[in-house]
Amino acid sequence: MQLKELSEQSGVSAASIKYYLREGLLPAGDAINATRARYSARHVERLELIHALRRIVGLNIEQIRGILKMADDGAPRLDLLAAVQRVVLELDSVATADGGVGTRAADAVVRLRGWPDSPSDARNALNAHLELMESLNIPVSGELLDTYSKAMDDVAGVDIAATTAPDSVDELILTAAVGMHVHSQLVLKLLALAQASHAIRRYERDA
Incomplete structure (x- = not known):
């Protein structure tokens, strides 16, 4: 799926997805060309996690980054x-x-x-x-x-x-x-x- 589909499936705006990509919270997708990438169910799951940590638990970006880095490492x-x-x-x-x-x-x-x-x-x-x-x-x-x-x-x-x-x-x-x-x-x-x-x-x- 591409960015628009990822946004629709996750319920997270494209702007927020791009922000999470820049902040390193969301892994980059597989490049299709210089401006487009392909994403997977793994990205949907990660966005669900980020959204819950921010909206439900109330963690800030630095706190989320620390936890996700441990997971990814x-x-x-x-x-x-x-x-x-x-x-x-x-x-x-x-x-x-x-x-x-x-x-x-x-x-x-x-x-x-x-x-x-x-x-x-x-x-x-x-x-x-x-x-x-x-x-x-x-x-x-x-x-x-x-x-x-x-x-x-x-x-x-x-x-x-x-x-x-x-x-x-x-x-x-x-x-x-x-x-x-x-x-x-x-x-x-x-x-x-x-x-x-x-x-x-x-x-x-x-x-």
């Missing part, structure tokens, strides 16, 4: 999923006050749940958040961490099972990025509803 799926998680959930590689060793609470959660005792942006973010709560004198009991981590372990198991199945790397990124974005919001909204419901039950008699 053949990065292992585990590294690719970690990069997607870092960008989508805004997990910066935060150095903890203890030099990155971690908090006792975070280490206890890892042991309790049987999670791999490996460094990651997610673990750094948890360490940093637990340190923040401690600095604010907000207690985090073992019971609370047990309850929260058990619930999240169940949710994460379902999420990852859904994102590791696709054979296509672009489909893997699409499923993981959109899934992480919308599912994390779903967890927050369900938590908000549960909190509101518990508050109503406790305080409606006092109203």
Whole structure:
């Protein structure tokens, strides 16, 4: 297919396609002559991914470029999923006050749940958040961490099972990025509803 057909099939304007080509997000088509190229279903899939990362997840061009470069360079799926998680959930590689060793609470959660005792942006973010709560004198009991981590372990198991199945790397990124974005919001909204419901039950008699 040529540019016009690619635009029609993908629903992306010709101007946007040319922009993605210039930015290196979309691989060049097979040249027909000096001004025309032929594109394939692979280009349609990549455009679907770019559109979802921009419109649904809200990533910028530089963030998308970084993820796609890893994919095109053949990065292992585990590294690719970690990069997607870092960008989508805004997990910066935060150095903890203890030099990155971690908090006792975070280490206890890892042991309790049987999670791999490996460094990651997610673990750094948890360490940093637990340190923040401690600095604010907000207690985090073992019971609370047990309850929260058990619930999240169940949710994460379902999420990852859904994102590791696709054979296509672009489909893997699409499923993981959109899934992480919308599912994390779903967890927050369900938590908000549960909190509101518990508050109503406790305080409606006092109203």
